[in-house]
Amino acid sequence: MDKDLDLDALFAQAAEDRATLSPELDARILADAARLQPSPQAFVKPVVSVPPRPGFGWGAALAEVLGGLRSVAALSMVGLAGLYLGVAQPAGVQSLTSLLSGDAATVDQLDLLPTTGALWSEE
Amino acid sequence: MPRDTLDDLSDDTLLVLYANGDPEAARLLTARLGPRALGYATRLLTDRAEAEDVTQEAMLRLWKIAPEWRAGEAQVSTWLYRVVTNLCTDLRRARGRRPGVGLDDAPEVAAGAPSAVASMIEADRMAALNAALDLLPERQRQAVVLRHIEGLSNPEIAQIMGLGVEAVESLTARGKRALTALLSGRKAELGYEDEEEAGV
Numbered sequence: 431m432d433k434d435l436d437l438d439a440l441f442a443q444a445a446e447d448r449a450t451l452s453p454e455l456d457a458r459i460l461a462d463a464a465r466l467q468p469s470p471q472a473f474v475k476p477v478v479s480v481p482p483r484p485g486f487g488w489g490a491a492l493a494e495v496l497g498g499l500r501s502v503a504a505l506s507m508v509g510l511a512g513l514y515l516g517v518a519q520p521a522g523v524q525s526l527t528s529l530l531s532g533d534a535a536t537v538d539q540l541d542l543l544p545t546t547g548a549l550w551s552e553e
Numbered sequence: 554m555p556r557d558t559l560d561d562l563s564d565d566t567l568l569v570l571y572a573n574g575d576p577e578a579a580r581l582l583t584a585r586l587g588p589r590a591l592g593y594a595t596r597l598l599t600d601r602a603e604a605e606d607v608t609q610e611a612m613l614r615l616w617k618i619a620p621e622w623r624a625g626e627a628q629v630s631t632w633l634y635r636v637v638t639n640l641c642t643d644l645r646r647a648r649g650r651r652p653g654v655g656l657d658d659a660p661e662v663a664a665g666a667p668s669a670v671a672s673m674i675e676a677d678r679m680a681a682l683n684a685a686l687d688l689l690p691e692r693q694r695q696a697v698v699l700r701h702i703e704g705l706s707n708p709e710i711a712q713i714m715g716l717g718v719e720a721v722e723s724l725t726a727r728g729k730r731a732l733t734a735l736l737s738g739r740k741a742e743l744g745y746e747d748e749e750e751a752g753v
Binding site: 436438440441443445447449452456458460463464466467468 | 574580592595682732736
């Protein structure tokens with residue numbers, strides 16, 4: 431009998447004799463896997479809920495909708511400026527509104543800054 | 554992800570899925586790689602309990618490295634065999650067995666070795682093979698088991714053992730010669746003489 435053939439037959443027999451994990455070992459390995467497995471949540475940006483600021487009520491909510499306190503301040507300034515122009519009716523505005531509404535018969539020259547005319551006078 | 558959709562995936566891909574939090578990937582990897590690691594460790598250590606500890610430790614290291622694993626750079630199974638090899642080497646040294654022998658100092662089997670085997674080996678052929686493997690120098694045993702029992706290629710074994718392919722070929726050839734010498738004195742006891750006489 432050929433010695434190498436004996437050995438090859440033994441190797442083949444050993445190769446077929448596959449090890450199997452006992453349930454206990456399988457459980458130990460899987461317990462390690464579960465303990466060390468990165469959490470899927472680690473890859474998701476966490477959602478942070480911002481609590482409403484206390485003491486502002488609906489005003490704070492409106493400010494949030496309009497874009498924050500800076501936006502509210504800017505809107506307030508624009509609103510006040512509009513109110514002033516509407517009530518005080520400066521001369522420049524009157525000329526402009528007359529022109530746009532057609533009250534002026536002819537307009538050769540529109541003086542938007544009447545009070546600054548003296549600056550251009552040579553006298 | 555359902556298990557049947559994962560069955561066809563490579564070990565590499567499963568490891569990436571595990572790192573991304575898929576629990577089913579861990580089950581499949583354990584089912585694929587656990588028995589291979591255990592079988593190899595058992596051959597190297599000839600102690601089931603120690604082999605189970607080594608298998609658990611090797612798989613634990615796999616779970617730990619999963620988030621850093623770069624798919625395509627190495628085979629997961631090759632990496633695992635290497636870890637098992639190193640763990641078994643450390644364990645054998647720690648428990649005071651014969652220390653590992655370098656490739657160059659690995660001795661050929663002495664003329665009286667078969668009689669030493671005769672006092673150790675079991676009645677059946679597998680036990681005889683395991684006992685003979687246990688008598689081989691460490692590197693020869695690793696190379697022979699990986700090549701002839703685990704069925705790996707020489708380049709794979711070279712990668713696992715950190716050697717060149719030629720060195721692996723030399724180790725396996727010397728290991729086979731040593732095993733043949735160790736087992737030849739046991740042919741009758743292992744039933745080969747009877748088969749020979751019966752013309753099997």
